[in-house]
Amino acid sequence: MDPLPYDRNAHTTAPETRKAGGASICSMPDSESIIHIDHITKVFGNNRTVTAVDDVTFDVKRGEIFGLLGPNGAGKSTLIRILTTLLRPTSGTACVDTYDIGRDPEKVRAIIGVCPQNSTLDVELTAYDNLEFYGTLVNVDDRMLDDRIWQLLNMAGLADRAHSHVSTFSGGMRRKLEIVRAFIHHPLILFLDEPTIGLDPESRREVWQQISLLNKENTTIILTTHYMEEAEKLCHRIAFVDKGRLIALDILDNLKRLIPEGDLIEIGCDGIDEEMLTAIRTTSLVNSVEVKENHLHISAMNGSRVLPAIVMIFEKFSVPMTSISIRSPSLEDVFIYLTGKKLDEGGNEQAQPAGRRRPS
Numbered sequence: 001m002d003p004l005p006y007d008r009n010a011h012t013t014a015p016e017t018r019k020a021g022g023a024s025i026c027s028m029p030d031s032e033s034i035i036h037i038d039h040i041t042k043v044f045g046n047n048r049t050v051t052a053v054d055d056v057t058f059d060v061k062r063g064e065i066f067g068l069l070g071p072n073g074a075g076k077s078t079l080i081r082i083l084t085t086l087l088r089p090t091s092g093t094a095c096v097d098t099y100d101i102g103r104d105p106e107k108v109r110a111i112i113g114v115c116p117q118n119s120t121l122d123v124e125l126t127a128y129d130n131l132e133f134y135g136t137l138v139n140v141d142d143r144m145l146d147d148r149i150w151q152l153l154n155m156a157g158l159a160d161r162a163h164s165h166v167s168t169f170s171g172g173m174r175r176k177l178e179i180v181r182a183f184i185h186h187p188l189i190l191f192l193d194e195p196t197i198g199l200d201p202e203s204r205r206e207v208w209q210q211i212s213l214l215n216k217e218n219t220t221i222i223l224t225t226h227y228m229e230e231a232e233k234l235c236h237r238i239a240f241v242d243k244g245r246l247i248a249l250d251i252l253d254n255l256k257r258l259i260p261e262g263d264l265i266e267i268g269c270d271g272i273d274e275e276m277l278t279a280i281r282t283t284s285l286v287n288s289v290e291v292k293e294n295h296l297h298i299s300a301m302n303g304s305r306v307l308p309a310i311v312m313i314f315e316k317f318s319v320p321m322t323s324i325s326i327r328s329p330s331l332e333d334v335f336i337y338l339t340g341k342k343l344d345e346g347g348n349e350q351a352q353p354a355g356r357r358r359p360s
């Protein structure tokens, strides 16, 4: 059996040494980057043309948990499939730890782990057998395989279920097994496509812990998700993708700064009075007021201070309130601000260039 396909320390080897070893090198813009995506576009053209990924360019930094966040159909999985060499881009290219995805797909595959959205575990096999089968497939040295399997089972908290059939596992247990399985050959980069889709809240939290644990082992993690909470909890940087395009990329705090400062007050009401709206709009500390289906969405500098004045305006115009909520802006609010729709609205089946616009 061949040794491990990738030596974790190999990425410290000088590029020239690697070139001498036969692989072509592509240059990274800086030493912090582990993935460089350069103007990638993917057009599917069967019965109709869909631009699933539309001229996307960005870098992923070594050691970070990077979130690709966007609604269903945004192009996240397509981009992951391109980076993991399962799909060729229509144009553009990407480097994964100095290997070009087009020229050196095998070298790329040796240094990445992939956990796809749909489970590929064999549920008729035990947890141990699933790991053994996969480890053999990715050329883990069989002298080390048993130790490695137990390490991973312990990491996932599944050592006591090593010899149980996966068919007896909960959704969370299966997902954790699948994630550590992708890690069996010590990949430098782990791609997780919607790692917690369909899981209950408790299993989701367990999977989050698992992901953080793997990241602490110096693994760069790229995950796609349409759960904002997941991105907020886990990711060092977040890229918003919509209709195939990258619409924003930054750390959480900077993304939140994209929307007007202040709190968000939402008031449900029976009927809207135009004069009342004008009175609220001109109230001190109020930034903006929008009306959506019997709800006022008010952005204000200091929500709790401005709320009593707003309540008085409602009373003055005799408009009954049905609900009041006040909160700080979330990642979802940033997405709504940038695209005009919620993350779970989807509807990206026909990709069009996305313009930055405020919600109407």
Ligand code: ADP
Binding pocket: 044, 045, 046, 050, 051, 052, 070, 071, 072, 073, 074, 075, 076, 077, 078, 079, 348, 349, 350, 351
């Ligand atoms: P996401 O992962 O963000 O939900 P996808 O990358 O799966 O989005 O899909 C992006 C767009 O590309 C969607 O409109 C989808 O229907 C389309 N698409 C994905 N794969 C194919 C394919 N193999 N053939 C045709 N269209 C595809």
